[in-house]
Amino acid sequence: MAESLLITGASQLLTLRGSGPRRGSSLSHLDLIEDGALLVRDGVISAVGTRGQVEALPGARSAEKLDLGGRVALPGFVDSHTHLVHAASRAEEYELKIQGASYEEIARKGGGILNSVKKLRAATAEELKKRANVALHQFAAHGTTTVEAKSGYGLDVASELKILKLHKELEAEQQPEIVSTFLGAHVVPEEFRKKADGAKRYIQLLEENLLPAVAERKLAEFCDVFCDRGAFNVQESKRVLQTGRQWGLAPRMHAEQLSRTGATRLAVLLRAASCDHLEHVNASDIRALAKSNTVATLLPGCDFHLGLKKYAPARGLIDGGAFVALATDYNPGTSPTLSMPMILSLACTQLRMTPAEAIAAATINAAYALRREKRIGSLEVGKQADLAVFEVADYREIPYYFGVNHCWMTLKRGRVIHAAQDSRN
Numbered sequence: 001m002a003e004s005l006l007i008t009g010a011s012q013l014l015t016l017r018g019s020g021p022r023r024g025s026s027l028s029h030l031d032l033i034e035d036g037a038l039l040v041r042d043g044v045i046s047a048v049g050t051r052g053q054v055e056a057l058p059g060a061r062s063a064e065k066l067d068l069g070g071r072v073a074l075p076g077f078v079d080s081h082t083h084l085v086h087a088a089s090r091a092e093e094y095e096l097k098i099q100g101a102s103y104e105e106i107a108r109k110g111g112g113i114l115n116s117v118k119k120l121r122a123a124t125a126e127e128l129k130k131r132a133n134v135a136l137h138q139f140a141a142h143g144t145t146t147v148e149a150k151s152g153y154g155l156d157v158a159s160e161l162k163i164l165k166l167h168k169e170l171e172a173e174q175q176p177e178i179v180s181t182f183l184g185a186h187v188v189p190e191e192f193r194k195k196a197d198g199a200k201r202y203i204q205l206l207e208e209n210l211l212p213a214v215a216e217r218k219l220a221e222f223c224d225v226f227c228d229r230g231a232f233n234v235q236e237s238k239r240v241l242q243t244g245r246q247w248g249l250a251p252r253m254h255a256e257q258l259s260r261t262g263a264t265r266l267a268v269l270l271r272a273a274s275c276d277h278l279e280h281v282n283a284s285d286i287r288a289l290a291k292s293n294t295v296a297t298l299l300p301g302c303d304f305h306l307g308l309k310k311y312a313p314a315r316g317l318i319d320g321g322a323f324v325a326l327a328t329d330y331n332p333g334t335s336p337t338l339s340m341p342m343i344l345s346l347a348c349t350q351l352r353m354t355p356a357e358a359i360a361a362a363t364i365n366a367a368y369a370l371r372r373e374k375r376i377g378s379l380e381v382g383k384q385a386d387l388a389v390f391e392v393a394d395y396r397e398i399p400y401y402f403g404v405n406h407c408w409m410t411l412k413r414g415r416v417i418h419a420a421q422d423s424r425n
């Protein structure tokens with residue numbers, strides 16, 4: 001028999017129904033229903049409307065009931081950029097950075113990404129899984145129901161596969177949904193740096209060994225490249241992404257974070273699903289993005305954690321007509337947060353996005369950045385019942401409060417994956 005669930009008592013139900021991903025002035029359209037309700041069948045939404053409308057439907061009476069008690073409900077957050085699997089924090093570098101060392105100085109001393117690589121290679125799959133599981137519970141506890149996860153701290157065949165296999169295992173355990181991305185081109189690993197043509201040889205390893213191994217085992221959906229000063233240049237990035245595409249992996253990119261390299265232009269040219277960071281984009285990059293379907297994913301947690309003054313030009317991107325999404329960039333070096341509400345707070349105060357724009361960027365547009373906009377990111381008939389419920393009276397209070405978690409309940413495919421203490425009795 002089909003399992004039905006009737007959800008009522010949402011003082012504000014933010015559906016984000018309608019036109020799919022949003023650009024320009026439509027980014028602020030939330031399609032809010034007061035006293036909203038949902039009917040869910042086998043984890044899929046079968047009706048959305050006011051309480052009166054939904055309760056009157058056949059099937060509503062016999063359904064199991066969930067009363068949200070006047071709280072605010074919205075689609076579960078889609079975190080479209082994380083480095084989920086890593087071995088340890090880099091708190092020691094945090095202290096060095098506060099004392100004035102730059103990200104690149106730390107990288108030159110063997111810190112930075114290479115520090116995480118060393119620790120990941122030494123860690124067992126069990127240790128990594130335990131840490132990732134703790135993180136996934138926290139993602140769910142902050143209202144996130146889908147998490148993109150990148151490899152890129154392994155940088156050799158065995159270690160990259162160790163990470164990507166964990167993505168699969170964690171996905172099977174039905175917490176937040178995981179979308180797996182291969183980021184073999186994160187940086188050139190230590191053992192290749194000592195060689196004169198190290199970058200070239202590492203790219204060869206990517207093309208001849210790593211990408212085939214990942215694709216044959218179907219361990220990733222996307223291929224990502226860190227295209228920036230100190231990582232890979234535009235030509236190298238293009239080669240890796242094109243090879244990835246030949247293996248069936250759709251491209252996405254880290255672009256213009258530390259400097260402007262032309263990565264955004266490449267992302268648009270390759271029809272990448274997203275290009276992420278974008279602190280250093282210029283007006284012509286914005287125009288190119290506005291004409292494309294490549295999502296501009298902004299990661300303000302990174303600039304906040306590094307104490308940088310220069311955030312991505314969100315207003316220019318939105319007003320110019322680009323698809324804009326928000327993500328945590330959860331990672332141990334530059335953005336150790338898994339709180340999407342905190343990212344919304346930063347988007348409002350630092351990127352000058354309105355609360356409505358920030359919510360759309362973290363749900364439907366982020367779903368589009370993962371090419372899942374037909375299944376998640378809004379509350380509409382036929383979509384997964386992925387829901388975040390907040391202990392607030394008005395949706396604007398979600399970014400308004402910061403540093404506190406007001407997520408009361410999170411549902412994935414109609415199943416509760418997080419419940420605050422007071423909702424359990």
Ligand SMILES: [Zn+2]
Binds near residue numbers: 083254331
């Ligand atoms: Zn990243």
